[in-house]
Amino acid sequence: MAIIERVNELTYPYATHPPRGTTVEVAEGVRWLTMPMGGSLNHINLYLIEDRDGWYVVDTGLGTEETESLWRDLFANELNGDPVKGVICTHMHPDHIGQAGMITKEFHCPFYMTRAEYYQARAFALGGNASSQYGADWQGVQFYRRYGMQDDYVQKLAAPTRGGVSGGWRQRRGNTAAPFPLGFHRLQDGDTMTIGDHDWQVVVGAGHSPEHACLHCKSLGVLISGDQILPVITSNVSVHPTEPEANPLHIWMESHDKFLDTPPETLVLPAHNLPFYGVRERLRQLISHHEDRLLAIEEHCVQPRLAAELLPVLFRRKLDARQTMMALGEAIAHCHLLMHRNRLQRTLCEDGRYRFLSIDPDLERRAHPEQHDAPDDQPILV
Numbered sequence: 001m002a003i004i005e006r007v008n009e010l011t012y013p014y015a016t017h018p019p020r021g022t023t024v025e026v027a028e029g030v031r032w033l034t035m036p037m038g039g040s041l042n043h044i045n046l047y048l049i050e051d052r053d054g055w056y057v058v059d060t061g062l063g064t065e066e067t068e069s070l071w072r073d074l075f076a077n078e079l080n081g082d083p084v085k086g087v088i089c090t091h092m093h094p095d096h097i098g099q100a101g102m103i104t105k106e107f108h109c110p111f112y113m114t115r116a117e118y119y120q121a122r123a124f125a126l127g128g129n130a131s132s133q134y135g136a137d138w139q140g141v142q143f144y145r146r147y148g149m150q151d152d153y154v155q156k157l158a159a160p161t162r163g164g165v166s167g168g169w170r171q172r173r174g175n176t177a178a179p180f181p182l183g184f185h186r187l188q189d190g191d192t193m194t195i196g197d198h199d200w201q202v203v204v205g206a207g208h209s210p211e212h213a214c215l216h217c218k219s220l221g222v223l224i225s226g227d228q229i230l231p232v233i234t235s236n237v238s239v240h241p242t243e244p245e246a247n248p249l250h251i252w253m254e255s256h257d258k259f260l261d262t263p264p265e266t267l268v269l270p271a272h273n274l275p276f277y278g279v280r281e282r283l284r285q286l287i288s289h290h291e292d293r294l295l296a297i298e299e300h301c302v303q304p305r306l307a308a309e310l311l312p313v314l315f316r317r318k319l320d321a322r323q324t325m326m327a328l329g330e331a332i333a334h335c336h337l338l339m340h341r342n343r344l345q346r347t348l349c350e351d352g353r354y355r356f357l358s359i360d361p362d363l364e365r366r367a368h369p370e371q372h373d374a375p376d377d378q379p380i381l382v
């Protein structure tokens with residue numbers, strides 16, 4: 001995930017986030033609140049949808065004591081004395097699911113999620129998470145070596161979870177052993193949930209996470225977009241050692257097509273940054289941003305390149321070990337999409353490393369090496 005530095009054509013109806021522990025009504029029966037996050041992300045946006053006799057919670061914040069305590073204040077002060085009737089999580093990342101177990105236990109209410117997100121979250125809740133485990137495994141070592149990371153980096157990744165690159169990072173982010181609901185109600189693309197007087201349609205995206213649910217209410221003109229569509233930063237779209245041949249940028253691009261006919265007057269309620277109008281403009285910006293990165297990679301790969309050598313093409317600043325892991329995942333995602341388009345060829349060389357070479361004879365005509373977006377400043381995982 002990275003900051004896009006182009007001029008933003010979006011409209012932001014709110015200049016600031018609601019103060020911690022308070023909510024703001026952004027549409028009839030829809031309330032916006034934030035919960036704290038570390039690092040430059042700072043916050044996650046969560047939403048409450050009012051039913052006739054209670055509330056639905058959309059996303060829940062990190063599994064930290066601070067977030068739990070803020071929730072308990074909200075239960076006491078912001079719900080008009082009504083209960084939570086259901087918890088909906090857009091996807092399985094820790095800032096979205098961290099309090100799902102606490103809230104569903106407190107109110108004995110159902111938990112709604114798509115199936116792929118639910119079971120991935122369950123797997124991570126059992127034993128840490130993929131990024132802390134795969135470094136130590138032969139598959140993780142092979143993955144990072146093949147994509148060109150130096151041996152000392154791979155050894156650091158393989159260090160025991162608690163002190164390793166990824167383990168320490170996850171702990172700082174609050175991915176603690178917060179309880180996770182042991183049962184769920186499955187959401188599927190096209191499902192409708194009727195809450196209060198309004199129908200909310202489930203629109204499933206992918207690429208950032210396996211089966212990300214967005215909620216679209218046509219009658220209110222509101223789209224709760226989670227991490228699928230963000231206004232300022234871009235969602236992290238990465239290949240991980242758990243599925244080394246994945247093509248997540250392809251499915252991310254494809255799933256954006258599903259949102260292209262969202263009515264232009266729709267208020268988008270994202271999980272990070274501020275609510276905005278301009279969903280179609282934002283989709284166009286995101287797609288052209290990635291197309292620009294893809295072309296820059298093709299231009300760089302006129303000589304055979306390691307994926308690790310592409311990081312300066314995508315990211316300007318010096319990356320620490322954790323950021324390097326995320327940035328590499330993004331670089332590989334771009335390479336895999338280019339392979340799918342028959343524009344890059346991947347060869348496993350004698351040194352055990354993959355090298356990528358541009359093979360499109362039309363590249364010379366398409367290339368514009370001096371006119372790319374500036375490389376992004378900082379990848380941030382959401």
Ligand SMILES: [Zn+2]
Nearest residue numbers: 091093227382
């Ligand atoms: Zn996310």
